[in-house]
Amino acid sequence: MVENVVQIIQNKVTLSKTNRFITNEEINQLADEYGTPLYLVDEQTLHEKVLELRDAYQNFDGQVKIVYSIKANFNPSIIKTFMKDKITFDLTSLGELFFIHKLKVDPENVIYTSVTEELEEYKQVLSYGIKRIVVSSYFGLINLSQAANILGIVPKVMVRMNPEVGVKAEVRASYRNGKFGVPLNGGKVDSAYYLVKSIYDNPMLEFEGFHFHLGSQITNFVCYINALERLNSLLNKLKKEIPTFSLKTLDIGGGTPVFYNEPVPSPKEMAAIYLDKLNNLVSNHGDFTLMIESGRFLVAESSIMIAKIVNTKEYNDHKIVILDTGYHLLLDCALLKQEYPQEVATNTHNNSHLYSSNTNKQFTGKNIHLAGRLCDTLDIFPTSKMSDLTFANVGNYVLFYNVGAYSLVFNMPFHCQTKPPVLMKTFDGGMKLIRKGTSYDDLFAEEGGLIP
Ligand SMILES: Cc1ncc(COP(=O)(O)O)c(C=O)c1O
Structure with a gap:
């Protein structure tokens, strides 16, 4: 069913094929293993973006250097991938210098x-x-x-x-x-x-x-x-x-x-x-x-965030879809009303069809509203013209595409929320944990909870 949804989306507007670097089965497996929300990064896309940017300036009559502004995403594994492409790094703070130092750039x-x-x-x-x-x-x-x-x-x-x-x-x-x-x-x-x-x-x-x-x-x-x-x-x-x-x-x-x-x-x-x-x-x-x-161009399309639908409400011909994520993980949704493309992936490991609708009404397009888990008015995810939420039922997953830039770096603990894990699909097709998720214990300690 999800493959059909992807097809429908692809017919509407041509998605860059690198966006969907993971199968539905893999999504289900990873969500089972690591829980949701979860970020995925595709190493191949990072590399391809460097090539695309370099190619764009090949008719310049001088030398061209591609520079990555690491403020967009300072994950060490992402920086290491770019190091393989021998690009330059733009830094803005001593904290960023610390990272670059550790990575021996x-x-x-x-x-x-x-x-x-x-x-x-x-x-x-x-x-x-x-x-x-x-x-x-x-x-x-x-x-x-x-x-x-x-x-x-x-x-x-x-x-x-x-x-x-x-x-x-x-x-x-x-x-x-x-x-x-x-x-x-x-x-x-x-x-x-x-x-x-x-x-x-x-x-x-x-x-x-x-x-x-x-x-x-x-x-x-x-x-x-x-x-x-x-x-x-x-x-x-x-x-x-x-x-x-x-x-x-x-x-x-x-x-x-x-x-x-x-x-x-x-x-x-x-x-x-x-x-x-x-x-x-x-x-x-x-x-x-x-x-x-x-910054943005080099990392955005490399990443997908997977969230789970945990609740829905249906009234006045509108359906509110509540996710286990929020703007604490995609701040630009609140700051800039960023419209990330979204797609529903079926949870094949539970009986989500049992919860398909409270009223058996069909909701589409503008009548479906994606909401986050935070108790805050701003915690609504604008939908993109690309988004298809037709199968947004409890238990299913919502994939947010192109979230690699200015997302991880803004993760914050509002409402005592923890940081989700980040996985990288490496050049060889393997899956590697590149950032561990944090626990409530970590958060308690970080916020001073262990100070006597
Ligand atoms: C000095 C500087 N260079 C480059 C960038 C990267 O911009 P973009 O992410 O739009 O590519 C920024 C972003 O704020 C910046 O401040």
Whole structure:
């Protein structure tokens, strides 16, 4: 029956075939063994996403580096998979540095983009051997310069510019008077122009290039064109004033979109919109390395969350389907009203058909509401145009697709909830536990319950 459901969904909108990397029987077995909710990660998909992103920029007239922004999902096994692809890692905090250190990532393959930019922080980052540092403020540059002097290390500094272009996306990072980066010409010292000049005036700092990040899940790419045009003007100005000026690296941040509610442009279609602009920069200003710093795109489609239907209610032609999960495991459902594609998988190991309906009414589409287990109004899961909940009966499972980004990293214990296990389907087809679930005992201890 579930195979039919998959077929119906596939007929409605073409699902990327990598999404369904697990059979119905496996779902039932894993749910029996590990319980629900449960996250599954497909290693092959992680690898394929790197290849897809790399391929999208193959017509760029310079070197391309794929960078994984580990804030999207810092699970060590996921990072290890990406290490096999020899990509670069973008870090934002000392906690992330700790993970990278433990995993013995080559510091040559790391770029550090802090929001706080403290002296102690920069000392630790430089001590680890990370050379490429993105500065976002004048104070940050002073702290980096001090850290460089104390340690006698010359970092390769990138300036995070805020192009202040309009971005049509749910999550925007470039806007006027924004928190991230510095405007091109804005403040007296907090401007990209002034930071670059200060770097060239400081023998302990080497200018490497520019960084910008416009937002996440961007589907209208005009903002990249506008940002690159603004950068081109700034480069012209800097070249006139600094005879030795050279751009070695340009990082255009994240934003590559993922299929949640409806099809989105592929990375190749996205890149095609502004590739000419990038190549014009190369012909105007010389060869540089392009960094594509993705979080969401690289991990989202690798993961499925399995939840179980534990209760239903039927009234006023509506059916409320209550799951054993909640927004504590998929926070973006509450924060951004994220519409993950969902699908029902039959529980073949129990008599779920006995509970098929309280009233024998057929409910479809908009009349079925997925609700979480939390006692909170926001704990409702928006459904995607892709979702099919026709067989959403007690005992069956609901699969949430494309949940690999910004999900595990937000798991929280609201309502004394524990963290579910995470399993990885490895390249060889095996299933490996990559994160243990936590118990109530763990939670009690973590919350201070054992302090006398
Ligand atoms: C500096 C920076 N780079 C890259 C990313 C990744 O963005 P995305 O997940 O949309 O690819 C983020 C996300 O917040 C970011 O802050």
